[in-house]
Amino acid sequence: DAKTTQPPSMDCAEGRAANLPCNHSTISGNEYVYWYRQIHSQGPQYIIHGLKNNETNEMASLIITEDRKSSTLILPHATLRDTAVYYCIVRVATQGGKLIFGQGTELSVKP
Amino acid sequence: GAGVSQSPSNKVTEKGKDVELRCDPISGHTALYWYRQSLGQGLEFLIYFQGNSAPDKSGLPSDRFSAERTGGSVSTLTIQRTQQEDSAVYLCASSLVARLWGGGYTFGSGTRLTVV
Numbered sequence: 001d002a003k004t005t006q007p008p009s010m011d012c013a014e015g016r017a018a019n020l021p022c023n024h025s026t027i028s029g030n031e032y033v034y035w036y037r038q039i040h041s042q043g044p045q046y047i048i049h050g051l052k053n054n055e056t057n058e059m060a061s062l063i064i065t066e067d068r069k070s071s072t073l074i075l076p077h078a079t080l081r082d083t084a085v086y087y088c089i090v091r092v093a094t095q096g097g098k099l100i101f102g103q104g105t106e107l108s109v110k111p
Numbered sequence: 112g113a114g115v116s117q118s119p120s121n122k123v124t125e126k127g128k129d130v131e132l133r134c135d136p137i138s139g140h141t142a143l144y145w146y147r148q149s150l151g152q153g154l155e156f157l158i159y160f161q162g163n164s165a166p167d168k169s170g171l172p173s174d175r176f177s178a179e180r181t182g183g184s185v186s187t188l189t190i191q192r193t194q195q196e197d198s199a200v201y202l203c204a205s206s207l208v209a210r211l212w213g214g215g216y217t218f219g220s221g222t223r224l225t226v227v
Contacts, residue, residue, distance in 0.1 A: 036216075043115075043202050043218025044154065098144060098167065099204075099216055101154040 004088045009106040012082075018075040020105050022088030025069040030092050033064060035073045036101075037084040044087065044101070047073065078109045113137075115219035117203050123225045124193055132188040132222045136205030143186050144206075144216070145178055149199040157201075160186065193226045200224070 005023040012018040024033065035047040048055055048062045050071075055062045061074040075082050087104040116135040124130050136143050145157040156170040160180045171177070175193075180186040190197055200221040 038154075041220075043204070043220055044216075045218070046216065098156045098159050098170070100156060101146075103153050 004090055004102055006086070006088055006102065006105045008103065009108070011108050011110055012075075012078045014080060014109055014111050015077055018073075018078040018082065018107055018109065020073040020075075020086050020088075020107065021070065022073070023070045024088070024090045027068050027090050028092075031090045032092070033062065033068075033071050034089045034091060035060070035062065036087045036089065037082075038087070038104070039081075039084040047086075078107075080109050080111065083107060083109045115203055115205050115217050117201075117219040117222050119222060120220065121223045121225075123227060126195060126226055127192055129189065129191045130193055130224065132190075132201050132224070134186045134188070134203030134205075134219060136184065136186070136203070137217055138184075140205035140207050140217075141183065142206045143180055144204040145186070145188050146202045146204070147199040148202060148221075154202065157188070190224075193224075195226045198224055198226045 003026060032049050032051050034049040036044040037047055038044045048057055048060050050062045050064055052064055052068055062071060064071045073086060085104040085106050087101050089099060115137060118133045122130055141162045144159045146154045147157055148154050158171055158178045159167045175191045178186060178188045188201060200223050202218055202221040204216050204218040206216045
C-alpha cells in the first residue's frame with residue numbers, strides 16, 4: 001500500500017470549510033484514496049473514497065489532483081462535532097486484508 | 112445487529128490476570144478485524160479473520176495474545192498474563208468481504224482495558 005503523509009494537526013473556525021490535505025506521491029494506478037475519521041472515544045468512521053474523479057457525499061467532498069499524488073478532504077461547513085482525527089488511507093480496493101492507519105490529522109473546530 | 116457490538120465496554124484487571132474481550136460483528140459480515148489503540152496513539156492492527164481462511168495474525172504483539180472466531184461470527188480476543196503496557200482501547204471491525212469497498216469497514220466502540 002502506498003504511504004500517505006498528513007499534517008499532524010489543523011484548526012478550523014466553526015461554519016468555515018475545513019480542507020485536510022494528504023500526500024500520496026507513490027500511489028499506483030489501481031489504488032483508491034479512502035478517508036476515515038475517529039471522534040474521541042469512538043471507533044473510526046468511513047467518510048468517503050475515490051479513485052481519480054472528485055467525489056461528494058453528504059459528509060464531505062474529496063478532491064484528487066490530476067496526477068493523483070495528493071488529495072484534499074473538504075468539510076464544507078465544519079461544526080464542533082467534526083472535531084476528530086482524520087485518516088487518509090491508500091489501498092487497492094480489491095485487496096483483502098487489514099486496513100493500515102497512519103497518524104492522521106487532528107482537526108480542531110473552534111467556535 | 113445494526114452495528115458491531117463489543118463487550119465489555121470497560122475492563123479493569125490486575126496485572127498477571129487473563130482477560131477475554133468479545134466482538135459481535137454485523138450479521139453476515141465475513142471479515143472481522145481487531146485493532147488496539149493506546150492512549151494518544153494511532154490504531155495498531157492485531158489480527159484479521161476472513162471466512163474459513165487462516166487468520167492473519169501478523170499484528171499480534173506477543174504469544175500472550177490470541178483470538179478466535181467461532182462459527183464465522185462472534186470473536187474473542189484473549190490476553191494472558193496481562194501487563195500494564197496492554198492497557199489500551201481494543202477495537203473490533205467487520206466488513207461484508209475483506210475487500211475495501213467504500214464504507215464496508217464498520218467499527219465497534221471498543222473495549223477500554225486498564226491493567227493495574
